[in-house]
Amino acid sequence: MLTVKNISKSFKSNKVIDNISFDFENKTYGILGPNGAGKTTLIRCVTGVYDSNGEIQVNGKKADKCYTGKDFAIGYLPQRFGLFKELRLEEMMRYFATQRGIEKAKQPSEIDKVLELVNLSQERKKKVGALSGGMLRRAGIAQALLGDPPCIILDEPTAGLDPEECLRFRTLIAQIKKDKTIIISTHIVEDVEATCDNIIVMNSGKFVFNGTAKELCAVAEGKVYSIDKSDTGKVSGTFVIEKESLINGVANARILSEQEQSFEKAVPTVEDGYVCCIKNI
Numbered sequence: 001m002l003t004v005k006n007i008s009k010s011f012k013s014n015k016v017i018d019n020i021s022f023d024f025e026n027k028t029y030g031i032l033g034p035n036g037a038g039k040t041t042l043i044r045c046v047t048g049v050y051d052s053n054g055e056i057q058v059n060g061k062k063a064d065k066c067y068t069g070k071d072f073a074i075g076y077l078p079q080r081f082g083l084f085k086e087l088r089l090e091e092m093m094r095y096f097a098t099q100r101g102i103e104k105a106k107q108p109s110e111i112d113k114v115l116e117l118v119n120l121s122q123e124r125k126k127k128v129g130a131l132s133g134g135m136l137r138r139a140g141i142a143q144a145l146l147g148d149p150p151c152i153i154l155d156e157p158t159a160g161l162d163p164e165e166c167l168r169f170r171t172l173i174a175q176i177k178k179d180k181t182i183i184i185s186t187h188i189v190e191d192v193e194a195t196c197d198n199i200i201v202m203n204s205g206k207f208v209f210n211g212t213a214k215e216l217c218a219v220a221e222g223k224v225y226s227i228d229k230s231d232t233g234k235v236s237g238t239f240v241i242e243k244e245s246l247i248n249g250v251a252n253a254r255i256l257s258e259q260e261q262s263f264e265k266a267v268p269t270v271e272d273g274y275v276c277c278i279k280n281i
Contacts, residue, residue, distance in 0.1 A: 001024060002058050028195055032202070073149050075143075100149075173195040
């Protein structure tokens with residue numbers, strides 16, 4: 001379990017994290033939020049990249065003792081990952097394994113396991129700087145899994161991955177999630193919906209929603225309408241166009257409105273619930 005208590009972080013006069021307290025249990029959590037919501041800043045506070053007010057614990061231990069060495073307990077993929085470009089991939093993995101207190105005799109099997117999980121076994125002799133963007137992202141996921149930490153935090157893990165690798169990532173999370181706290185920060189609603197037990201919506205430095213995908217859908221219940229785009233001028237009161245699309249060749253608008261409309265209501269999605277949370281609908 002990962003526990004954060006009264007975590008705040010400001011940059012000059014700008015408060016980015018506003019007194020967050022939360023118990024992350026042994027579940028998979030997806031954190032959704034617009035740019036500037038504070039997702040990455042919170043993760044950097046939890047992983048020790050940033051100093052912050054408050055207290056952070058992993059399974060009852062102060063988090064500052066859980067980043068390296070024999071008490072290593074937090075695997076972390078940062079938003080940008082690209083260290084040690086002159087090292088071969090397997091050399092970089094050995095470096096991380098040593099940092100995390102993994103015995104030298106056990107390192108080869110640990111490295112083999114995580115590279116296999118992310119489909120990079122055939123690339124182990126390549127230099128890190130020669131890996132494609134998608135491969136580099138997968139290498140970052142692999143190093144976060146080294147040592148089988150009880151808490152894994154992944155910031156935008158599928159950025160740059162092709163659809164096949166995104167599916168592999170979702171399968172990977174399903175394989176490793178038992179008895180772990182996994183936190184995934186992403187803009188990709190499909191990743192959260194497919195992999196996470198709980199969804200957290202973050203906005204303006206605070207958690208504004210925590211619950212299941214079904215519960216997030218319920219936030220938009222009765223507020224979603226799918227209409228002909230030419231009819232948007234007939235919508236009364238305040239509304240948000242959540243997305244536009246072509247349906248049977250006709251331009252369609254999906255709108256969210258707290259006010260009752262004369263149009264036929266649509267079945268809400270996770271994305272609808274998310275937009276309702278951040279737009280206060």
